[in-house]
Amino acid sequence: MTLPQIEIQLIAALVAITCAIPxxxxxxxxxxxxxxxxxxxxxLGIVLGFFITQDLSSPLLIAMAAIAxxxxxxxxxxxxxxxxxxxxxxxxxxxPAMFSIGIILISQNANDVHLDVDAVLLxxxxxxxxxxxxxxxxxxxxxxxxxxxxxxxxLVTLLIxxxxxxxxxxxxxxxxxxxxxSPILMxxxxxxxxxxxxxxxxDAVGAILxxxxxxxxxxxxxxxxxxxxxxxxxxxxxxxxxAISGYWAANLLNASISGSMxxxxxxxxxxxxxxxxxxxxxxxxxxxKRQKNEVMLLTxxxxxxxxxxxxxxxxQHLNYHFSWSxxxxxxxxxxxxxxxxxxxxxxxxxxTEKGEKFNVEAINYxxxxxxxxxERMKQDFLLFRG
Amino acid sequence: xxxxxxxxxxxxxxxxxxxxxxxxxxxxxxxxxxxxxxVGPNGAGKSTxxxxxxxxxxxxxxxxxxxxxPYKKMRKEVAYVPQKGTVDWDFPTTVIDVVLMGTYGxxxxxxxxxKNERKAALxxxxxxxxxxxxxxxxxxxxxxxxxxxxxxxxLVQDASIYIMDEPFQGVDATTEVAIINILKELxxxxxxxxxxxxxxxxxPEYFDWVTFLNVxxxxxxxxxxxxxxxNLAKTYGINYKVTVNQ
Amino acid sequence: xSILEYFDLVISDYTLRTITFGTAALGAICGMxxxxxxxxxxxxxxxxxxxxxxPGIAIAFLITQTKDNNMLLFGAxxxxxxxxxxxxxxxxxxxxxxxxxxxxxxSVFFGFGMLLLTYIQKQxxxxxxxxxxxxFGQAATLVTKDVKMLLYVxxxxxFILLLFxxxxxxxxxxxxxxxxxxxxxxxxxxxxxxxxVLAIVLGxxxxxxxxxxxxxxxxxxxxxxxxxxxxxxxFLAAIFGIVAGVFGTAISATGxxxxxxxxxxxxxxxxxIFSFVFSPTxxxxxxxxxxxxxxxxxxxxxxxLDLYRKNKSEEGxxxxxxxxxxxxxxxxELQDKGLVHIEDNAWQLTTxxxxxxxxxxx
Numbered sequence: 001m002t003l004p005q006i007e008i009q010l011i012a013a014l015v016a017i018t019c020a021i022p023x024x025x026x027x028x029x030x031x032x033x034x035x036x037x038x039x040x041x042x043x044l045g046i047v048l049g050f051f052i053t054q055d056l057s058s059p060l061l062i063a064m065a066a067i068a069x070x071x072x073x074x075x076x077x078x079x080x081x082x083x084x085x086x087x088x089x090x091x092x093x094x095x096p097a098m099f100s101i102g103i104i105l106i107s108q109n110a111n112d113v114h115l116d117v118d119a120v121l122l123x124x125x126x127x128x129x130x131x132x133x134x135x136x137x138x139x140x141x142x143x144x145x146x147x148x149x150x151x152x153x154x155l156v157t158l159l160i161x162x163x164x165x166x167x168x169x170x171x172x173x174x175x176x177x178x179x180x181x182s183p184i185l186m187x188x189x190x191x192x193x194x195x196x197x198x199x200x201x202x203d204a205v206g207a208i209l210x211x212x213x214x215x216x217x218x219x220x221x222x223x224x225x226x227x228x229x230x231x232x233x234x235x236x237x238x239x240x241x242x243a244i245s246g247y248w249a250a251n252l253l254n255a256s257i258s259g260s261m262x263x264x265x266x267x268x269x270x271x272x273x274x275x276x277x278x279x280x281x282x283x284x285x286x287x288x289k290r291q292k293n294e295v296m297l298l299t300x301x302x303x304x305x306x307x308x309x310x311x312x313x314x315x316q317h318l319n320y321h322f323s324w325s326x327x328x329x330x331x332x333x334x335x336x337x338x339x340x341x342x343x344x345x346x347x348x349x350x351x352t353e354k355g356e357k358f359n360v361e362a363i364n365y366x367x368x369x370x371x372x373x374x375e376r377m378k379q380d381f382l383l384f385r386g
Numbered sequence: 387x388x389x390x391x392x393x394x395x396x397x398x399x400x401x402x403x404x405x406x407x408x409x410x411x412x413x414x415x416x417x418x419x420x421x422x423x424x425v426g427p428n429g430a431g432k433s434t435x436x437x438x439x440x441x442x443x444x445x446x447x448x449x450x451x452x453x454x455x456p457y458k459k460m461r462k463e464v465a466y467v468p469q470k471g472t473v474d475w476d477f478p479t480t481v482i483d484v485v486l487m488g489t490y491g492x493x494x495x496x497x498x499x500x501k502n503e504r505k506a507a508l509x510x511x512x513x514x515x516x517x518x519x520x521x522x523x524x525x526x527x528x529x530x531x532x533x534x535x536x537x538x539x540x541l542v543q544d545a546s547i548y549i550m551d552e553p554f555q556g557v558d559a560t561t562e563v564a565i566i567n568i569l570k571e572l573x574x575x576x577x578x579x580x581x582x583x584x585x586x587x588x589x590p591e592y593f594d595w596v597t598f599l600n601v602x603x604x605x606x607x608x609x610x611x612x613x614x615x616x617n618l619a620k621t622y623g624i625n626y627k628v629t630v631n632q
Numbered sequence: 633x634s635i636l637e638y639f640d641l642v643i644s645d646y647t648l649r650t651i652t653f654g655t656a657a658l659g660a661i662c663g664m665x666x667x668x669x670x671x672x673x674x675x676x677x678x679x680x681x682x683x684x685x686x687p688g689i690a691i692a693f694l695i696t697q698t699k700d701n702n703m704l705l706f707g708a709x710x711x712x713x714x715x716x717x718x719x720x721x722x723x724x725x726x727x728x729x730x731x732x733x734x735x736x737x738x739s740v741f742f743g744f745g746m747l748l749l750t751y752i753q754k755q756x757x758x759x760x761x762x763x764x765x766x767x768f769g770q771a772a773t774l775v776t777k778d779v780k781m782l783l784y785v786x787x788x789x790x791f792i793l794l795l796f797x798x799x800x801x802x803x804x805x806x807x808x809x810x811x812x813x814x815x816x817x818x819x820x821x822x823x824x825x826x827x828x829v830l831a832i833v834l835g836x837x838x839x840x841x842x843x844x845x846x847x848x849x850x851x852x853x854x855x856x857x858x859x860x861x862x863x864x865x866x867f868l869a870a871i872f873g874i875v876a877g878v879f880g881t882a883i884s885a886t887g888x889x890x891x892x893x894x895x896x897x898x899x900x901x902x903x904x905i906f907s908f909v910f911s912p913t914x915x916x917x918x919x920x921x922x923x924x925x926x927x928x929x930x931x932x933x934x935x936x937l938d939l940y941r942k943n944k945s946e947e948g949x950x951x952x953x954x955x956x957x958x959x960x961x962x963x964x965e966l967q968d969k970g971l972v973h974i975e976d977n978a979w980q981l982t983t984x985x986x987x988x989x990x991x992x993x994x
Contacts, residue, residue: 027728032735033676040842082916084908085853089675093853096846097901100894103768107889121767121842122746208683208842209746212739219732256750262743269736273722281725292446295402299447302411303398321398322447440812466812473806477671478860487802491813496795523860 004129007142009247011128012261014148015201016213016239021155022194023214024235027222028170032215033088034073034191037095039198039210041072043102043120046202051105062147062199069195070188072098099207123206125257144204151200158193159232166190167228205258212262213239220269223276238268294378296324296332298362301341304351305359315347339382354381392454393418393547393578394439399448401431401438408434412448412603418546419576420595421569423583423609427622430600432582433469436549439580440466452547462492465545469552470532475525481535482520485510488542503542510538513571515564530561537565547578555584566592589613638882651771651885654779655877655896657786658838659851663873665789665831666848667855667866668824671804676734677719679845682832683738684715686745686841689766690752699763701778701837708833715741716829742841768891769840771881778837785834789827793866800824801862838877840893847893850900851876857911876900931962936971939981940989 026032045068049061072094079090103120133140140146159166169176169186176183194214201210221234246261253260274281303321304313311317319329333349336342341355351359358381365373396414400407408431416422424432437443439450441457452460465488488510489503499507511517514534519527527535533553540548553565569592572579583589589596589609596613598604598621605617642648669678685708692707693699715737722733749763765773793800803810803820811817832844839847855868880896887895909916935958958979966972971985981989 027732030729030731032731036679036735036738079908082908084857084914084916086670086673086675088673089670089849089853092675092679092845092849093901093904096843096850096897100843100846100897100901103894104890104898107891122750208739208742211735212743215732215735216740219728219736222728222732223726250747253747253751254754255747259743259745259747259750262740263747266736266740266744269740273726276726279726281721284725291402295400295407295446298407299400299411303447306411321449323449324447437808442808442811461812461814464812466809468806468809472808474671474673477805478856478862478865479801479805480860483801483861484805487798487805487809487813490798490802490815493798495799495815498798525860 007129007145008125008257009244011142011144011148011204012125012243012247012257013240014145014152015204016217016243016261017236018148018152018155018197019201019210019213020217020235020239021159021232022190022197023218024221024228024232025166025170025190026194027215027218028228029190032211032219033091034076035194035198035214036208036211037072037076037091038069038191038195039202039207040095040099041102042066042068042195042199042202043207044068044098044105046199047102047105051109062196065199065202066192066195068098069198070192073188073191073195119206121206121208122256123202123204123209123258125204128204148200148204151196155193155197162186162189205261209258209262212265213242216262216265216269217242220265220272223272223279238265242268293332293335294382296322296328297335298374300332300336301351301355301359302363304342304349305356305363310348313348313350315349318349341381391418392416393420393452394580395449395451395454396435396439397449397451399435399438399450400446401434401443402446408601409438409445410602412599414597414603414606416578416580416595418453418578419573421573421579421581421593422595422597422606423581423589423593424597424599425583425586425589425621426599426604430621432599433551435599436466436551436580436582439549440464462543463546465540465543465548467536467540467548467550467553469555470529470536475527475532477524479524480520481516481522481524481527482507482511484524484535485538485542488539491543506542506544507538510541511535513541513568514538515560528558530557533557534561534564537568541568545577547580548572550579550581552582552584554588586618635879635882635886638886642882648885650776650779651774651881652878654774654782655771655838655881655892656874657779657782658835658847659873659875659877660870661782661786661789661831661873662835662847662877663851663855663869663871664793664866665824665828666850666852666873667862667869668800668804669828670849670852670856672824674828675849676845677716678828678832678848680719680734680738680741681712681715681829682836682841682844683745684741685709685712685833685836686742686766687711687748688745689763689836690745690748693752693763694748701775702781704766705781705833705836708836709829711741712829712833713826716825745841765840766836767840767842769836769838769843769893769896771838771892772885773837782834785830789831792823792827796820796823797863804862838881838892839896840891843893843897846897847873847876847900850897850904854900854904854907857907857914860913872900872903876903928962928965931959932966935962935966936981936985936989939972939979940986 023035026035042065045065046061048068049058049064052064053060075094076090079085079093080087085093106120128144129142131143133143133146165176165181165186168179169181169183173183176186198210198214201213205213217235217238218231220238221231224234225231242261242264246264247257249264250257250260272280275283277283300318300322303318307313322329324332333342333344336355337344341352341358343350343352358377361377362374365377392415394414394416396412399409399412401409412435424435426432434443438445439457441450441461450457452463457464482504485507486499486503489499489506493499493503508517508520511520514537516531516534516538519531524532524535537550537553540550554562557565569579569581573594581593583593590613594609595607596609597606598612598617600621604621605612638648642652666678669675688707688709688711689704691711692704696703719730719733719737722728722736723730752763799810799815799820802813803815803817807817810820828848832848835844835847851869851872852865854872855865858868859865876896876899880899881892883899884890884892884895907915912918963972963979966985971982971988972979973982974980
């Protein structure tokens with residue numbers, strides 16, 4: 001590995017970690033799309049900042065961009081408060097307008113502003129190592145490393161200091177207000193922090209991929225755990241993983257690094273979405289199916305229990321009553337026989353002793369609204385489940 | 387002995403969300419021409435029961451028959467009044483337009499409402515006392531007025547069975563009286579009305595039939611017989627009593 | 633070239649005429665279908681779908697190696713539909729909410745698309761020039777074939793809207809109720825979703841991936857302020873869409889180095905702001921005046937009542953009636969109306985004033 005390669009990976013990793021932390025709170029507060037809005041709007045702040053300073057690396061640019069981010073949030077909320085349009089329409093109006101002004105300003109002053117459209121959307125991670133910081137003659141390394149690094153240090157400090165407050169105001173705004181933690185203060189604090197983070201990451205990965213780095217790791221982590229600390233650590237891990245493997249994939253394909261990072265994140269999310277142990281798609285479909293079968297089985301047994309007369313228990317009547325498909329009916333019947341809950345005397349179906357006992361307990365629990373106990377019962381009674 | 391004609395027969399109906407059964411083996415017969423209240427505590431499955439009757443919620447087992455036929459065949463005989471909180475009242479449409487929606491079912495696909503439908507809609511608005519508001523934008527209505535518009539929309543369907551989800555919730559006194567008058571008129575026409583109802587005090591005054599529901603059906607029958615302390619206790623818990631001024 | 637010269641040229645110049653027709657058709661489509669998106673509270677779905685179309689375009693190019701616009705848009709349509717259903721899958725099958733689902737899909741698909749685009753650009757001999765136009769849109773690249781396509785789709789969506797007008801209307805308002813009327817809500821939903829995805833995909837060439845969603849919702853959001861009727865809203869939204877499209881294209885064509893997308897979007901947002909402020913029924917200006925008027929008439933009423941009570945009985949004894957104790961402006965207004973006059977250095981009601989105060993008392 002060459003030095004620039006190491007530096008690029010280091011910057012990518014720091015950007016990914018920095019984005020993942022506020023991202024977790026945005027996802028939990030159901031405000032993911034605010035990151036999309038901010039990341040577009042800050043372009044206007046950067047361009048205006050440039051007109052003032054004529055220097056693309058001036059710290060004023062970061063300040064202007066962060067202000068543009070906060071203004072976006074304020075504008076969106078102001079429009080929402082007029083009640084003239086629905087909530088998400090407000091977001092969808094504000095950021096395209098600000099972004100458009102930014103793009104037009106850039107293209108009108110193309111000779112002065114060394115920002116091109118690709119850089120706005122994709123960032124310039126590959127060039128980051130060439131933009132270095134010198135103190136006197138001493139080479140301090142890439143500027144981006146310092147910028148993102150300091151944002152990260154501030155972020156982690158704030159996170160540690162206000163962890164409890166963030167947690168309470170995110171999960172229970174009412175309680176948080178009662179405890180004297182102003183939810184509004186926390187809200188705008190988070191918005192400011194997010195804006196600054198996005199500004200720092202913008203240079204490296206561009207407007208749209210910032211959204212990927214903020215939202216996707218957090219969303220993936222949320223499918224694996226509901227513990228806030230674990231969620232933060234997992235999100236950071238996914239971010240890191242995407243930064244490093246994304247870099248090497250881009251190297252291989254000779255393509256955009258940030259695009260590659262987003263793609264890796266997409267793959268990671270897809271895998272989690274499909275295979276997450278209890279909240280993934282497959283687990284979900286499997287559980288749904290099993291639960292449906294189990295409820296069908298319960299219904300079936302209950303019907304037998306309640307109707308002792310033979311006619312009600314004939315296969316023909318049962319078919320009419322349940323109007324299940326042949327396949328389903330066979331499956332439920334087999335399940336009941338396998339578990340020793342019924343026996344079949346053609347054409348009648350009878351409950352076994354175990355079946356009767358199961359019924360009595362189940363009805364008891366269902367009617368006293370203790371459905372969770374039925375779950376436990378299923379483990380006691382059923383050898384084969386749906 | 388002549389057999390009673392049942393408007394709705396619910397036969398051993400079970401509906402579940404995830405693993406939790408919300409309606410369990412409900413067996414219910416609603417005779418034609420009654421004004422029936424469905425009462426029960428929160429989470430008793432009242433809304434689920436009527437949604438299952440209307441085919442909006444799928445059941446795991448059991449059948450629903452409307453006048454002895456499956457619901458799909460008899461859909462036109464059933465009119466539904468949803469809870470008014472379920473729609474966006476800022477939708478760009480007028481009172482008369484909403485009421486006209488009630489005629490869409492009988493029109494079927496593609497055909498547009500014409501003169502007859504308009505006339506029916508205006509009559510329905512007259513009945514609920516909303517005729518002067520016919521061109522009003524729906525966001526400018528009070529809660530009670532919104533409820534009456536929903537009621538008019540159902541009336542215009544000219545069905546035999548009316549199923550209503552908490553029509554009395556959050557309405558003013560005028561609206562409550564208007565709704566009651568319409569319910570009584572419907573009964574005169576031998577229509578069947580099923581209402582999910584919250585206010586136990588008014589059950590004996592407004593209805594002649596009652597169903598107690600709490601996941602399972604507790605009891606059903608004429609208000610005079612079934613609306614008693616025993617059923618109330620079974621439905622709402624041991625110590626539940628209401629003073630029934632009959 | 634000024635805008636006026638441009639429109640002179642539109643009449644004589646074939647290319648410009650083509651472009652103008654194209655953007656007008658696009659504006660109409662976006663306005664109409666955008667209204668549905670806005671009313672279904674799916675404003676930002678458009679944002680996700682348009683970003684998600686990018687990898688479709690790139691893959692279609694990689695497979696066919698042509699820049700045939702319809703092929704590329706077909707690719708965009710497919711990835712747009714996949715994205716739509718994945719978003720639904722995330723929302724219904726996990727505990728992630730719509731906002732997260734949209735954010736994930738839009739950023740990941742876009743990132744993947746950019747990966748592919750940069751990969752294509754670095755290929756030797758790749759005839760890739762022109763794929764960039766899908767980012768911010770270049771109306772100037774519209775050719776007769778594209779415009780025909782836009783007109784076809786405009787025709788088809790108009791046909792669908794007219795045919796299923798009442799079904800779509802009732803479904804937008806109350807989907808569960810629509811089901812009880814016997815209409816197939818799933819079919820209607822599929823129909824309208826497909827139309828919206830199609831509109832977005834067609835707009836990519838003109839407005840671009842990044843700003844397409846604004847083109848979809850801005851005309852609709854503006855139109856909503858002027859009417860309380862659905863069909864008027866759709867009609868107005870189509871008009872606003874056409875205005876933004878045609879003038880945006882004109883400005884961008886006459887300007888130097890201007891992508892069409894941002895210009896069109898700014899025009900559309902300008903229409904929205906104008907509508908927010910000046911709408912006669914919902915507008916902020918009207919609301920302000922109404923508030924002021926209410927406040928004024930409330931103050932006048934209150935003073936009339938105070939004076940009347942003092943006149944009528946002794947209970948108002950404590951209220952000081954010196955001229956200086958009353959707000960000058962309001963009293964002047966009342967005096968102009970002939971309801972009050974000054975007597976013994978104190979305000980008194982005139983006969984008219986007493987009559988009016990009595991009416992208030994009722």
